[in-house]
Amino acid sequence: MSSLRNAVYRRAHKERSQPQSRKKYGLLEKHKDYVVRAKAFHKKEDALRKLREKAAFRNPDEFYFKMIKTKTxxxxxxxxxxxxxxxxxxxxxxxxxxIGYVLQKLQSEKNKIEKLTAVLQSLDNQPSTRHVFYAEDREDAKEMQLRTSKVGKVPVFEDVPDQIKRKTAASYRELEARKGRVNDLEKLYMDMAMQKELQKKGRKRKLREDEIVCPTSKPVYKWRPDRKR
Incomplete structure (x- = not known):
């Protein structure tokens, strides 16, 4: 019976659209839109009801920290x-x-840069002690082995040069990144040191642009001499 019921053609149900005379009021609210709006309304009602009950049964002698940390x-x-x-x-x-933490990180980065620079310089200046032959294919490699075996030289076939180039390039990129990090840390250290000095006691004033010997984008301060007792 279910197969016969499904075989009968039924007209697709369409929801009523907004009448032409009420187009100025916007889209016609459908049942699914009303369900969403009703659920949100009842949810807010329940929250307000719980808050009213909590306020009604509140103990006036109860203490909590927001009494002294907030104001109305x-x-x-x-x-x-x-x-x-x-x-x-x-x-x-x-x-x-x-400032001490920033200075520690700055010194650590400088030490790493020195070690990495020394390693790269040693790799660049290291002479090759082996005679490496490069062949285009296996047949060419066999011919070179036959020729060099008579003279007592055994050719070395390897892909190390490409690996060394990639590692060296990665090391140089790391070196540049660490240098940029050192520059950022130095600027941060100078700014923090300036802020620390400005918090100290003593009369000081900000110099005008015509008073600065070396023009700079950062403000320059001058401390007035204090008489030592």
Whole structure:
């Protein structure tokens, strides 16, 4: 029976479109759109109901940390500013530790660059102690072996030169990348050192462009001499 029921031609159901007189109100909402909107509405209703119950049964004597870490501005809870969380001495100590870490990484990169440069120079200046023959195919290699075996020289057939070229090129790329990293670390170290000096006590002022001897894009400061007691 099911096969006969499926064999009968049925007209495809089409949902009603928006009438021409109501085109100005936009697309006609379908049932699937209403289901999504209704679920979102009831979900928000449930969340508000739970919050109202939680507020109604709240214990007025209960303490939690947001009581002292937030404040109410126009009825909205906002966290207090953490600008004065650390003292000036603690900030100076953290700056010193950060500068020490950057300086350590800078020295490490410089040591790696020196070792890599020494290895590449030794490879470039190393003379070849073996006579390597290159053949186009196996037949050519056999002929060269026969010719050189009479003179006492055994040819060496290998693909090492291509591997050495690839490794050398990779080492040079690594060297350039490490040099760029060293330049970035040096700039970062200079900026951090300047920020640390600016946090110290003492009268200072920013020099104008006409007062700078060597023009630079970074600001230049001058400290006024303090009388030592």
């Amino acid at each position: 501005v126009d009825g909205v809870h906002k966290p207090e500013s953490q600008a004065n969380k650390y003292t000036q001495e603690e900030l100076m100590l953290m700056k010193t530790q950060d």
